[in-house]
Amino acid sequence: MAIAREADPVGSLSEVKDAGLDREDLLGIYRNLLITRGVEERGHILYKQGKIPGSFYTGRGNEAAAVGIGTAMGPEDVGAPLHRDMGVHIVRGMEPWRVFANYMGRADGPTKGRDGNVHMADIRLGLISMVSHLPAMLPVAVGCALAFRIRDERRVALGWFGEGASARGDTHEAMNFAGTRRLPVVFICDNNQWAYSTPTHLEYAVEHIADRAQAYGFEGVVVDGTDVLAVYREAKRAIEKAREGGGPTLIECLTLRMEGHAVHDDAFYVPRELFEEWAKRDPIERFREWLRDNVSLTDGEEEEIAADVKHLLAEAMRRAEESPLPDTSTLLDGVYADPADLHAPHH
Numbered sequence: 001m002a003i004a005r006e007a008d009p010v011g012s013l014s015e016v017k018d019a020g021l022d023r024e025d026l027l028g029i030y031r032n033l034l035i036t037r038g039v040e041e042r043g044h045i046l047y048k049q050g051k052i053p054g055s056f057y058t059g060r061g062n063e064a065a066a067v068g069i070g071t072a073m074g075p076e077d078v079g080a081p082l083h084r085d086m087g088v089h090i091v092r093g094m095e096p097w098r099v100f101a102n103y104m105g106r107a108d109g110p111t112k113g114r115d116g117n118v119h120m121a122d123i124r125l126g127l128i129s130m131v132s133h134l135p136a137m138l139p140v141a142v143g144c145a146l147a148f149r150i151r152d153e154r155r156v157a158l159g160w161f162g163e164g165a166s167a168r169g170d171t172h173e174a175m176n177f178a179g180t181r182r183l184p185v186v187f188i189c190d191n192n193q194w195a196y197s198t199p200t201h202l203e204y205a206v207e208h209i210a211d212r213a214q215a216y217g218f219e220g221v222v223v224d225g226t227d228v229l230a231v232y233r234e235a236k237r238a239i240e241k242a243r244e245g246g247g248p249t250l251i252e253c254l255t256l257r258m259e260g261h262a263v264h265d266d267a268f269y270v271p272r273e274l275f276e277e278w279a280k281r282d283p284i285e286r287f288r289e290w291l292r293d294n295v296s297l298t299d300g301e302e303e304e305i306a307a308d309v310k311h312l313l314a315e316a317m318r319r320a321e322e323s324p325l326p327d328t329s330t331l332l333d334g335v336y337a338d339p340a341d342l343h344a345p346h347h
Ligand SMILES: Cc1ncc(C[n+]2csc(CCOP(=O)(O)OP(=O)(O)O)c2C)c(N)n1
Pocket: 084, 132, 133, 134, 161, 162, 163, 164, 165, 166, 190, 192, 194, 195, 196, 257, 261
């Protein structure tokens, strides 16, 4: 039996209004979902054209989980999203052309060509670039939360990890530290049911990763990661609870990784029936249906949003291609902290 709370799906419009979203917000969420998927689909094209060095990672199937959480964050909150969480970058205002530039190792990507991939974020948007997608970023998020506590700031930190990453020690250390001090941090587990080719029954022996939260002294919630509004509602609750001094929450977003671990992996080990089953719950299709049923999304509106996103991404691809490769003489810029930075006290 589950220990964590299993969140209900979002049904009615009134529930959504109570959560603070109006029609315009809802259409904005839909747009962000389309941009998120569109960026990654175009990334595939760039990869096939040989323009992306190394491999290429996407979060197909995880768009609603990422967009839902990103939408619930406050403007001053910070987070360290992973390679499955493009939607968080998009919601926080990362321009798609800069993502494409990063994919191609160009100078205008957030890493300025230092990383030709998804280890990227723009700190000005409150996002911290990931080191690896194993849970190295959880202690970082907890450190941010500790800093907010010390500085007496009403801000919340979010840390993401995969369900496979939950098996590593830094997950335990981060959660235990955050629990004992009741820090303003929300842990997000992107449970996409696979850690590369390892299935969940070989990753953990509890029913849900979120069941572990109780042992750390805080609440665990499992939510359907294909239901963008349910994810939003649970994230909003957890974030505002943390802001009010109520301590951490662990939110587990359940999805299926709809592609291989990365583009070099054809996911031959995932049963086809599983893909077929989860394809029926495609997060974008699901939300489109919800919008049609609950806020009378019209064909015209749908086409307008789709055309707008298509145009945005076409422009973004063009602009990214114009971005130069970094000048090799700048190779060490931004790699090490500047002595001036070190003289600026952090609090
Ligand atoms: C310490 C370490 N070991 C192994 C890897 C290689 N690796 C990267 S991601 C990954 C699987 C992660 O699975 P999960 O945490 O479920 O995240 P997902 O990729 O499914 O989103 C592995 C084995 C790594 N980056 N770092």
